[in-house]
Amino acid sequence: MGTKVLLVGSGGREDAVARCLVRSGASLYSAIKNRNPSIISLSKEHIVCEETDFKRIQRFAVEKGVELAFIGPDPVLETELVERLVSSGIAVASPDRKAARIETSKEFMRDLMTRYSIPGNIPSIVFRSVTELKGFLKKSGKEYAIKPIGLTGGKGVKVMGDQVGTMEEAVDYASSIIGRDGRVLLEERVTGEEFSLQVFTDGTHVKPMPVVQDFKRAYENDAGPNTGGMGSISGADGLPFIRKSSVEKALNITSMIIDALKKEGSPFRGVLYGQFMDTENGPVVIEINSRFADPESMNVLSLMKSSIYDIFYEIANGNLHMNVEFEKKATVLKYIVPRGYGTKPETGVLTIERKSMPHNLRLYYAAVSGTLERVEMSTSRSLAMVGIADTIPQASDIVEENLHIINGNYYVRHDIGSGEMMERKASRTLV
Known part of the structure; x- marks a missing residue:
């Protein structure tokens, strides 16, 4: 029996983390808001509660003898949960409230960058x-x-x-x-191509993940209202339309922010991700976040070769020295969402033909309840399909060729990662 690990959160991001934890040999105990069938199937035990109900989650963790915890959703990091778990003798691979201010207060983030002369500020x-x-x-x-x-x-x-x-x-x-x-x-306002850079950090050491780009607009060709994210792409060797020098500078900015938080007496331990924009003058910081990105986390976690339990353990103990490795593949994620998502979402039921899934496709369960074969949609994102291939357009095609396994009334952005999209982006690439 593996080490008991608490996972808080019930979206697609947490489903991806749960699978990596179980694959790493951990025994999973989860606190979930919706009855996510994948997370439930992976968990030894679970509770259904508001994810911000830190007192109940703390009691659950103590009663079950949990030894290590990881928190997924950002609103939970505004609560006392991390501090309470630590006070109960439970190691935590997520930032406390002081460190999480880098996301929970945009004013604090901009002020920190100004005071420490960190480049890329706006x-x-x-x-x-x-x-x-x-x-x-x-x-x-x-x-x-x-x-x-x-x-x-x-x-x-x-x-x-x-x-x-x-x-x-x-x-x-x-x-x-x-x-x-x-x-x-x-x-x-700044203009350019956005990209997300996620890192694991113990407050001192920084281990980067593959760079990803997400697509927040609801409709094809980046039209319509902003959403939590309709999909995301990553390349086998970076994103071809983002300069490698800009990614290197973004990683340096990220490291400087982590160092500044340490100097402030608020060491950041966990996953930190920066949303950057590659402009003519180099990368600038759009925002900094104190947890895995959604959906970008599912791209990188689908490629993870290292043990995420070992990573979390070393983060929690301030000793992240291990190498973190990922497969050299491209990924494309497309979210299955209710029709009207972003304006007036229509809930309903989806059925899934799981036996038809190929080896190069991942299916993550998000804001749904039900079984692995039949889920009830909420008004938020439902399922994330991730294609894995040598190129981004090939990964996009894998998702498109397998949409038939999802049956029901849903919407998906077909253009994400397509050959046409990639050609259009290539024509705008900065030199």
Whole structure:
């Protein structure tokens, strides 16, 4: 029997982590919000509860003799769970609340980068007054990304000239955030190709994962409202349209942020991921997050060769010296979502022909309940299909060729990772 490991979270990201943990020999104990059939099937025991119910989760972990814990969803990192687990003698491979501020407060993140002269920062300003906000926007003549300070689930940011069409709309949206949260963050708009760089870290040592790009817009050709993410791609040797020098600089920025947190007395232990944009002037930081990305984590975890239990154990003990290895393959993930997702999602039932799945396809269960062959959709993302191949278009084709195993009323973005998309991106690649 392997070491008892607590996993908190019930989405596709956590399903991927659960599979890696069990494959590493761990005995899984999970705290889940929805009855994710894959996580349940992998768990020795589980509880169904609000994932922010830290007192109940702590009791469950102590009662079951859990020795190591990993937390998936970002809202949980705003609770006392990590500190309570540590106080109960349980090792944790996730950041505490002070370290997690790098995600839970965008104001803190920008201020930290400024104070430690970390490159890749974007000029930004926080407003607490609607009057001052209006005067600033009308006078500046620039376009901005309008962001709540705290967590948004990937859906709270609106960019002028993109999701926000007019100055009046920008003022109205920013004012609504001030009315709700008391303040709003404006960041100068930057353009380029976005990419996600995830790392494992014990607060000192940094082990990077393959670079990934995700697609948040609901509809084909990156149109429609922002979502939590409709899919993501990774290449066998990086992303062909992202400069390798920019990825190297992004890793240096990530390491500098981790070092700054350590100097602040808030060492970061866990998974940290940066969302970057490759601009003409090099990579800039769009945001920093204190956990695995969703969906990008499923791309990299589908390729993981190392033991994730060993990685988590070394993170929790501040001794991450091991090599972390991944297969040299391309991946394409496409999310199966309810029709109307991003606006007015329609719930329903999906059936899955699991016996028809080829070896180069992974299927992860997200915000669903039911069995491995029949799931009830919620209003969020349902299933993630990941194709694995030598090239991104080939991996995309694997997903497309196997969509027939999912039956029901759903929507998927077919264009993600397609040959046409990759040709279009290649034409815009910076030199």
